[in-house]
Structures are given as structure tokens and as C-alpha cells.
Amino acid sequence: xxxxxxxxxxxxxxxxxxxxxxxxxxxxxxxxxxxxxxxxxxxxxxxxxxxxxxxxxxxxxxxxxxxxxxxxxxxxxxxxxxxxxxxxxxxxxxxxxxxxxxxxxxxxxxxxxxxxxxxxxxxxxxxxxxxxxxxxxxxxxxxxxxxxxxxxxxxxxxxxxxxxxxxxxxxxxxxxxxxxxxxxxxxxxxxxxxxxxxxxxxxxxxxxxxxxxxxxxxxxxxxxxxxxxxxxxxxxxxxxxxxxxxxxxxxxxxxxxxxxxxxxxxxxxxxxxxxxxxxxxxx
Numbered sequence: 001x002x003x004x005x006x007x008x009x010x011x012x013x014x015x016x017x018x019x020x021x022x023x024x025x026x027x028x029x030x031x032x033x034x035x036x037x038x039x040x041x042x043x044x045x046x047x048x049x050x051x052x053x054x055x056x057x058x059x060x061x062x063x064x065x066x067x068x069x070x071x072x073x074x075x076x077x078x079x080x081x082x083x084x085x086x087x088x089x090x091x092x093x094x095x096x097x098x099x100x101x102x103x104x105x106x107x108x109x110x111x112x113x114x115x116x117x118x119x120x121x122x123x124x125x126x127x128x129x130x131x132x133x134x135x136x137x138x139x140x141x142x143x144x145x146x147x148x149x150x151x152x153x154x155x156x157x158x159x160x161x162x163x164x165x166x167x168x169x170x171x172x173x174x175x176x177x178x179x180x181x182x183x184x185x186x187x188x189x190x191x192x193x194x195x196x197x198x199x200x201x202x203x204x205x206x207x208x209x210x211x212x213x214x215x216x217x218x219x220x221x222x223x224x225x226x227x228x229x230x231x232x233x234x235x236x237x238x239x240x241x242x243x244x245x246x247x248x249x250x251x252x253x254x255x256x257x258x259x260x261x262x263x264x265x266x267x268x269x270x271x272x273x274x275x276x277x278x279x280x281x282x283x
Contacts, residue, residue: 008135008138008140008141009140009141013027013028019067021067021070021074022074022083022144024070024083024142024144024145025141025144025145026066026070026142027142027145029063029064029066029067030059030062030063032061032062032063033060033061034060036057036060037056037057037060037061037190038190038194040053040054040057040060041190041191041194044191044195045198045265048172048265051124052128052129052131052132053132054128054187055132055134057187057190057191058185058187059133059134059187060187061185061186061190062185062187066149069183069226072224072226073148074144074148076226078227078228078229079148079226081229082147082148084144086143086144086147087147087230089150089151089154089155090122090126090150090154092230093111093122093154093155093158094121094122094123096112096116099111099234100112102234102235106234106236106237107161107162107233107234107241108234108235110161111157111158111161111234114157114161118167122154122157125153125154125156126150129153136153151226151230155230156175156179158230159175159178161238162225162233162238162241162242162245162247163175163178163215163247164247164250164254165253168261168264169261170206170211170253170256170264171253172195173192173195173196173212173215174212174214174253176188176191176192177215177216178215178218178219178222178225180192181220182219182225182226192212195265196212199264199265202265206257206260207252207256210252211250211252213252214252214253215253217248218247218248218249218250221248222245222247223245223246225245228244233245
């Protein structure tokens with residue numbers, strides 16, 4: 001989720017505002033807008049399917065994190081390939097015939113099964129970004145900078161697969177814990193905090209906080225995923241891909257009943273007696 005510069009043209013900035021990293025221009029950090037971020041997260045809690053609010057919140061709190069991450073990214077062999085070749089990961093992850101040709105048990109096949117099972121597409125994330133004013137398709141003088149973020153964004157659902165977290169509200173938060181630890185963008189931290197409070201209020205007996213703490217421990221012990229060759233990982237058996245990334249198991253998240261995970265933060269239909277239709281099963 002890249003910061004949204006005022007312009008995509010170098011000519012619209014004072015040269016002193018542009019920093020060249022690895023030979024590539026990067027735009028000046030956007031202004032930090034905490035109130036905008038907070039309102040976006042509250043809208044996201046009301047409708048977790050409104051992915052554009054994630055982009056809104058993250059962009060509003062990105063500050064200088066983009067340049068820091070870009071500097072680290074282009075210092076890696078894979079990062080340089082992404083921005084200079086460039087590697088068009090959005091095309092690789094959208095090539096369902098190519099993914100289907102991979103052997104059973106590989107990360108690529110698991111990703112394909114996940115995307116088809118959830119009726120998701122890599123383009124869907126790019127479209128959600130555009131709703132938040134982030135253009136991944138137009139012309140820009142900051143192409144290398146944007147390619148890093150595009151590579152990160154289209155990997156969101158791949159991270160679900162490799163970390164073992166589902167698309168339920170708790171799984172999304174746990175996945176965002178990894179994203180925060182990988183990027184250090186405070187927008188993700190805000191989403192996680194408010195989302196955790198909302199989920200815990202809704203299901204006070206569920207192991208919401210324990211699952212998030214487990215995700216944080218695993219994320220901090222994992223390798224920096226952004227430096228890994230994604231195409232090579234797709235061809236690897238899923239357990240091997242997880243081992244390469246040093247990803248731990250998720251027993252606490254797995255122990256939360258599926259019914260609770262499915263219904264977290266969903267509008268609750270009232271019964272005739274006035275009780276919520278989705279009761280909280282005892283653990």
C-alpha cells in the first residue's frame with residue numbers, strides 16, 4: 001500500500017524533495033493524517049470487505065516508511081530484479097493456467113485453490129487501491145518505487161496461504177500482523193488494534209488476543225519475506241516454502257472455532273425472540 005504522492009511527475013516537485021535510492025527517484029513522504037486513518041479503520045470494522053479502507057488508512061500513516069522499505073528492498077537481489085527487470089508479479093499470480101500446471105502440494109497450487117475457493121483475483125487488490133486514489137496502472141516517474149509496492153500488495157493473498165491464516169476477520173488481522181512486522185507501517189498497527197478491540201468486544205471468550213500474540217511471535221521470528229523470489233517459492237512444496245521463510249505454526253488461531261471466525265464482525269440477524277442469530281459457542 002504505497003503512500004499517495006501529490007503528483008506522479010518529477011517536474012511537479014522541488015528537486016530537494018526527491019531522494020534517489022539505488023539510482024531510482026522516490027517521492028517525498030506524504031503528510032501524516034491520523035484522523036483520516038482512524039475514520040478509515042472504523043469504516044473497515046463496519047465492513048471488512050471494503051478493502052479500499054485498508055489502503056486509505058495505510059497511506060494516511062505511511063510517512064517516511066516507504067523510503068526506508070525501498071532502501072532495504074533494492075539492496076536485495078530480488079528487490080533489484082523487481083524494480084529493474086521488472087518482475088510483473090501481478091501477471092504471474094493472475095496466470096491460473098500456469099499455476100494449475102504446477103505440481104500438487106506446491107505453494108502455487110495452494111494459492112490457486114485459495115483464490116478460486118474465495119473467489120478472489122490479484123486484480124481485485126489493484127482495483128481496491130484505485131478506489132483509495134492509488135494508481136498502479138497509470139504512468140509515473142516513480143515506477144521503481146511503485147513496483148515495490150505493487151509487488152507487496154498483490155502478495156497479500158499469497159501471504160494468507162503461506163502463513164496459514166484464512167480470510168475471516170481474525171485471519172485478516174493475523175495476516176496484517178505479518179504485514180506490519182514486514183513493513184513497520186503504522187497504518188497496519190492501527191487496523192490491528194481497533195480490529196482486535198472490536199472482535200474481542202464481540203466475542204469476549206474467544207482467543208482473539210492470544211491468536212494475535214501468536215501471529216506477532218511468528219512474524220518477528222520469520223525472515224523478511226519481501227526479499228524472497230516469489231516465483232521460486234510458488235514452485236516449492238508448501239511446507240518447504242514455509243520453512244524457507246521461517247514461518248511458525250498457528251495452533252491458537254486454529255483452535256478458534258470456525259463458526260466464530262466466520263461470523264466475526266458480520267451484521268448479526270435478530271431472531272424473533274430478539275436474540276442474536278449467531279450465538280457464541282463455549283470454548
